[in-house]
Amino acid sequence: MQLVRIGDKVINPERIYRMVDRMLELRSQGLSQQEVAEILGVDRTLISRLESVGEMRKGKRIALVGFPVANGPELTAMAAAEGVDFILLMSDQERHEFARSQNGVELLNQVMRLIARARACDAVIFIGSDERLKMVEALVGPHVIGIEIGRSPMKEDVYVSPEKIRNLIRSLKD
Known part of the structure; x- marks a missing residue:
């Protein structure tokens, strides 16, 4: 496990990855951003922003x-x-x-x-x-x-x- 120090915080990236994976799993099952936020104990805007970062344009090219x-x-x-x-x-x-x-x-x-x-x-x-x-x-x-x-x-x-x-x-x- 690799931890990252940011100032006086120690961050576990694996926990973040698991949280994002769970978020995507729940969203792909049809749950709303608000429902997923409540399940994961985070703010709905975090769900929205993460989706925006990863959004791919569907297209023909x-x-x-x-x-x-x-x-x-x-x-x-x-x-x-x-x-x-x-x-x-x-x-x-x-x-x-x-x-x-x-x-x-x-x-x-x-x-x-x-x-x-x-x-x-x-x-x-x-x-x-x-x-x-x-x-x-x-x-x-x-x-x-x-x-x-x-x-x-x-x-x-x-x-x-x-x-x-x-x-x-x-x-x-x-």
């Missing part, structure tokens, strides 16, 4: 981006069949080849174009390391759904469940 992914072709075929608008999945080797194949200016321009394409989508599913996820959230914005597959620096490709990604895509489209 979805991007799927990730690296280092071991089963990129499999995920690409599935995502294309599900109607995903922008797909960019790379293995570790493909990622390094992409970077080496261009000079600095070309690489920067290409990365900026890719970021612009992702930002144009209503939701971006990003598969990657903990540090890359933070960077993508900062660059692309709050409509990123992160799937962390390891800690940076990652040196090996990771198999990602196509069914998990398919279910996520379908939940965004519904």
Whole structure:
């Protein structure tokens, strides 16, 4: 268990995560914000604000981006069949080849174009390391759904469940 000290307070993040999980469970069962607040012993506005922080826009434009992914072709075929608008999945080797194949200016321009394409989508599913996820959230914005597959620096490709990604895509489209 990792505790966090803030001034003279000691905070247990796991307790916060459990509380948020319980809140979402109760809300998804159809309880009102007020009912959940009373059950959990918190202010209703806390429920509202937490929901606002996590709210994803449902829409037709979805991007799927990730690296280092071991089963990129499999995920690409599935995502294309599900109607995903922008797909960019790379293995570790493909990622390094992409970077080496261009000079600095070309690489920067290409990365900026890719970021612009992702930002144009209503939701971006990003598969990657903990540090890359933070960077993508900062660059692309709050409509990123992160799937962390390891800690940076990652040196090996990771198999990602196509069914998990398919279910996520379908939940965004519904």
